[in-house]
Amino acid sequence: MTTNICLVGIGKIAIDQHVPAIKGCNDWALAATVSRSGTVEGVPAFKDFDQLLTDRSDIPVISLCLPPVPRFEYAAKAIAAGRHVMLEKPPGATLAEIHELERMAQDAGVTLFATWHSRAAKAVQPAKEWLSDKTITKAHINWKEDVHKWHPGQDWVFEPGGMGVFDPGINALSIITEILPFEMRLQKAQLTYPANRDTPIAAEMAWSGNVTGDFDWRQTGPQSWDITVETTAGTLDVKEGGTRLFLDGDEQDTGNLGEYPHLYKQMKSLVESGTSDVDLRPMVHVSDAFTLGKRVSTDPFDF
Numbered sequence: 001m002t003t004n005i006c007l008v009g010i011g012k013i014a015i016d017q018h019v020p021a022i023k024g025c026n027d028w029a030l031a032a033t034v035s036r037s038g039t040v041e042g043v044p045a046f047k048d049f050d051q052l053l054t055d056r057s058d059i060p061v062i063s064l065c066l067p068p069v070p071r072f073e074y075a076a077k078a079i080a081a082g083r084h085v086m087l088e089k090p091p092g093a094t095l096a097e098i099h100e101l102e103r104m105a106q107d108a109g110v111t112l113f114a115t116w117h118s119r120a121a122k123a124v125q126p127a128k129e130w131l132s133d134k135t136i137t138k139a140h141i142n143w144k145e146d147v148h149k150w151h152p153g154q155d156w157v158f159e160p161g162g163m164g165v166f167d168p169g170i171n172a173l174s175i176i177t178e179i180l181p182f183e184m185r186l187q188k189a190q191l192t193y194p195a196n197r198d199t200p201i202a203a204e205m206a207w208s209g210n211v212t213g214d215f216d217w218r219q220t221g222p223q224s225w226d227i228t229v230e231t232t233a234g235t236l237d238v239k240e241g242g243t244r245l246f247l248d249g250d251e252q253d254t255g256n257l258g259e260y261p262h263l264y265k266q267m268k269s270l271v272e273s274g275t276s277d278v279d280l281r282p283m284v285h286v287s288d289a290f291t292l293g294k295r296v297s298t299d300p301f302d303f
Contacts, residue, residue, distance in 0.1 A: 003268065004031035004059045006052060008074055009066035010038025013088060017117070018065055021260035027268045031059050049074055053081045060084055061271065069161040072097040075112075079104045084111040086267050090170055090283050091115075093161040102278045112276040113267050116174035120262035121242025122254040127229075128179040130247065134231040139180065141213035143172040144224040147201070153303045157199065164199025166286045168225075169215040173282035175242050176211070176227055184209045186285055189293035194301035201301060205289060 005028050007014050019040055022028045032044045034052050039045045046052040052059075062078040063086040064071050071092050078085050079101065091114035092098045098114065105112035118124070145168055147157070156162050163170070177184070184207035192202040202216040225241035237246040245252045270277055 001027075002029050003027060003061060003271070004029050004056075005061040005063055006030075006032040006034060006056065006059045007040070008034040008049060008062060008064050009088075010035035010040060011065065014038070014065040015040075017260045018063060018088075021258070021264050022063075025261060025264055028061075028264060032056055049077060053077065053083070061086065061267070063267075064088060067156055067161075068093040068163070069156075072101065075101050076104060079108050079110055079112070082108060082110060084113075084267075084271050086113045086263075087115060089114075089116050089174070090163065090167075090286070091278070091280070095280060095283060095287055098278065098280060098283070102276065105276055109274070111267075111270045111274070112278055113263075113270055114278045114280065115263050115267075116171070116178075116279070116282060117259045117263060118171035118242050119174050119178050120257075120259040120266075121175070122257060123238050123245035123252075124175055124178055124242045126245055126252060126254050127236060127238050130236060131179055131229060131231070132181050134181070134233050136180065136182075136229055136231050137210065138230040139176065139209070139211040140228050141172045141176060141205075141211075141215070142224050142226045142228075143169050144214065144216040144219035146219050146223065147217040148303065149223075155303070158194070158197040158201075158301070160198050162199050163286065164193075164197070165201055165203055165215045165217045166199075166289070168217070169203065169213075170282045170286055171241065172213065172215070172225070172227060173285045175238060176213075177279075177281040177285070179227075179229070179238070180209070180211070182209055183281075184211050184285075186288040186292055189289045190296060191289065191293040192296050192298050194299065195297050196300040196302070200293075201298065203289060203293070205285075205293075207285075 191200040205213040
């Protein structure tokens with residue numbers, strides 16, 4: 001059965017990922033969009049979210065692709081109107097507001113799905129299965145990319161709530177918290193801030209369990225989205241953002257379902273079963289980094 005869905009926030013991530021995933025799946029019909037400027041050809045467009053909720057009672061599911069800071073208000077309105085809500089990552093600007101949305105959704109009897117798209121990458125679940133019974137001796141995240149390429153001119157990522165390098169870095173955290181068979185605890189961190197910015201451009205982190213991570217938004221040339229886990233049974237590498245899996249250097253076959261089609265398939269299942277999925281562990285590690293992290297300054301950054 002096809003379910004109507006509305007996309008709110010028609011920016012790059014919505015156009016590049018959400019729209020193709022929805023249109024490529026028989027489970028969903030993109031029935032409307034809400035955005036100050038963006039539209040999707042052939043889809044009714046609203047500029048006012050309240051009007052959408054009033055006029056389109058036939059749309060039971062709202063997918064929010066807005067930046068984290070304004071997301072809470074939209075999600076709260078949607079839940080109050082009895083709509084199921086799907087949240088782009090990170091699910092909000094603070095942990096407290098996501099806990100509040102979770103309580104609201106439970107009281108309203110609707111689904112809340114805090115998505116982590118990198119967890120849906122094709123190598124992640126096979127990696128989790130392989131590691132489930134292994135003795136892990138060491139793990140390292142190497143997550144380095146060029147902010148000029150992936151967030152060109154998007155100053156909001158360096159503003160309070162924008163998360164800085166943790167905007168991509170939380171993807172790595174979503175993967176490692178999924179694949180490791182134990183919970184890790186942040187022990188120390190160093191965050192590097194441009195002199196003219198409010199969020200970090202780089203971070204070094206160390207957790208319990210001999211887990212470490214390097215995150216940097218100043219990478220040029222080849223980009224690095226890799227996690228290496230050493231075990232007594234061999235070494236596992238999850239490469240290219242979770243899309244490729246290697247065991248002792250040999251690449252494994254992991255299938256071909258894309259991240260966002262997988263997320264929308266999962267959202268359909270959650271709605272049909274009347275359940276929610278709100279795992280905040282990746283966001284907790286970011287919050288802990290801001291709490292424990294030593295702040296160091298570097299040169300000013302401008303796009």
